[in-house]
Amino acid sequence: MEVAQPPSANLTPLIIVAIVLILLSMLFSASESAYLSVNKLRIRFLRSKKHKGAIRTGKLLDNKEKLLNTILVANNIVNISLTSLITTIAYQLYGNSGVALATGIALLILLIFGEITPKTIGTRHAETIAFHVAWLFQILERILQPFVFIFTTISRFLASLFKIQLKRSKQSFSEEDIKTFLEVGNEAGVLEKTETRMMHRVFKFTDLEAKDIMIPRTEIIFISANANYREVIELSQKSRFSRFPVVGKDNNIDDIQGVLYIKDVLFYRGDQKDFSVKKVMRPSLFILETKKMSSIQEILRKKSHTIAIILDEYSGTSGLLTKEDITREIFGFMGDEFDTFTPNQKNTHIKPQNGMIDGNTRLIDIADSLSIPIASEYYETIAGYIMEKTDHIPSVGDSVTVQNWTFTVSSIQNRRIKEVYIEEVTE
Incomplete structure (x- = not known):
């Protein structure tokens, strides 16, 4: 009768190494997702502002193929080492029967801790992770360069063998990328508020009928x-x-x-x-x-x-x-070639008291007269502001409140807000 091999006297070092390898696997997987998800326009902007993390990240992304191959090589080395180590630990604990058990354990660990969890984290916190680990991958690119070169050459040869084009695709930016760039530019003072508002209007405009x-x-x-x-x-x-x-x-x-x-x-x-x-x-x-x-x-x-x-x-x-x-x-308002007036001319001076105003009264005039922070990214008039805040076609009686002032729709003509009643709310 075969007797199982007794367990090793001390498995602590192997377990510690296994935990380190799991953490490295998580790091590499999260980094892969982060660099694939990071906002390129924001990186470009921050890079121009001499942000250290953005500069490092930008340099890595300048050769994305090399970066991703470095991450994949490092991750595979770690995962293979981790699988071998788990097998060794299981064998020392349970003998030959532990080898089969090790396969299942390794698969479960790699799926949860090496793929699903870190990649979710990497996608949601792409910029933070990309900036903080950029220095590490700059070092790894140099250390693993021979291996990366060999595997890249082999992959390109196989791609050419099967006539697969590996030309670098032209960089493109989504609408969300450009919106992020506008927000960052506005926060940094590079873009004026009117410029930012105008660009947001352009995006909104394309969806209108x-x-x-x-x-x-x-x-x-x-x-x-x-x-x-x-x-x-x-x-x-x-x-x-x-x-x-x-x-x-x-x-x-x-x-x-x-x-x-x-x-x-x-x-x-x-x-x-x-x-x-x-x-x-x-x-x-x-x-x-x-x-x-x-x-x-x-x-x-x-x-x-x-x-x-x-x-x-x-x-x-x-x-x-x-x-x-x-x-x-x-x-905003631009008149016909025969127009000699400006919109809402009669409403440029609003008295800070309860009363009726035209629906086309400009928000900037209301803000100046009432000394309240009322503004919109997409509209210039109080009618547009009310529609934006209520998010539906307005009805008489609909209202919005800004600080201690309430704006209530008083009359509507042809689905447009004609008059608005303003009232100061006193507690």
């Missing part, structure tokens, strides 16, 4: 195809608009036949009695209300149009969209 910023059909000022020269000029002077949708008989807003540009009327050289809207109007551009703004901007550019008629799902007129509306959404 035509119906989100169009002028609704109830507010469209149109002109009849049968209007004479004097009627056209009078409408332009009264409305101060320079372009008008042209409608057919019965002034049916769903029967838009073209677009009339006032400058074409002013350049009309014929007899005013012979003037016809149909002769000088331009073709209409029709776009569905669900079309993304990023696509609409490109369509307007390619078609050389500055105005588009927005249609609903039944091909009825849903609204109107101009290049000024698009520009205003990104940059």
Whole structure:
């Protein structure tokens, strides 16, 4: 009968080495995930600011293939050593039957402590880990360079054998990367608040649809195809608009036949009695209300149009969209070529007392007059601010509070906040 080998007198050194190897395996796995997840734009920015950790990390990432191969070589050396050590310990404890047990134990340890846990940590704390271990991998790259070179050469040979291209892909940045860069730049004072707000508006803008910023059909000022020269000029002077949708008989807003540009009327050289809207109007551009703004901007550019008629799902007129509306959404108010006024001119001086204000009152005017920190990354008016904070189409009675001032929606017209009642809250 075979007798099991007695256990070793002292396994403490082997156990200590095993624990060290487990920690190293965790370190290498976490580092691998960290360097794959770290924000490259932020690294570039901090590197320009002479941040030591960012400089080291940036140098490592300049040759990412070498870095990752170094990590993989080091991690595999550690994992193989750990597996062998666990097998040795199990054999000394249980003899031949311990070898099979060692396989299961090693697999479980490597999965939990060598893969799943450290890689989760590395992904969530990528920057911190990358900065703190950069010096270690700069040393390891030199120590393991012969091994890394051999394995890299072999992998490239095998890739070429199977005609697999290993060309370095061009670096690209996601929307989140750029947003992070903007936030860091704003915090560091490199970018102005207005610049940061404008860029955030650009990102928000691309997700909008035509119906989100169009002028609704109830507010469209149109002109009849049968209007004479004097009627056209009078409408332009009264409305101060320079372009008008042209409608057919019965002034049916769903029967838009073209677009009339006032400058074409002013350049009309014929007899005013012979003037016809149909002769000088331009073709209409029709776009569905669900079309993304990023696509609409490109369509307007390619078609050389500055105005588009927005249609609903039944091909009825849903609204109107101009290049000024698009520009205003990104940059704030920009008037038409005939505008001589500024928005909310009557509201530039708000008295610090309870009362009614226009929904288009600028946040900067409210902040100055009431001495409160009211601001938005995406909107310039109190109406936009309320919509941002309530996160839904507003209703009469909806309110937001900033410090000791409450802003309540008082009236709405065509889904837009027309008036807001401000009230000082006293405790």
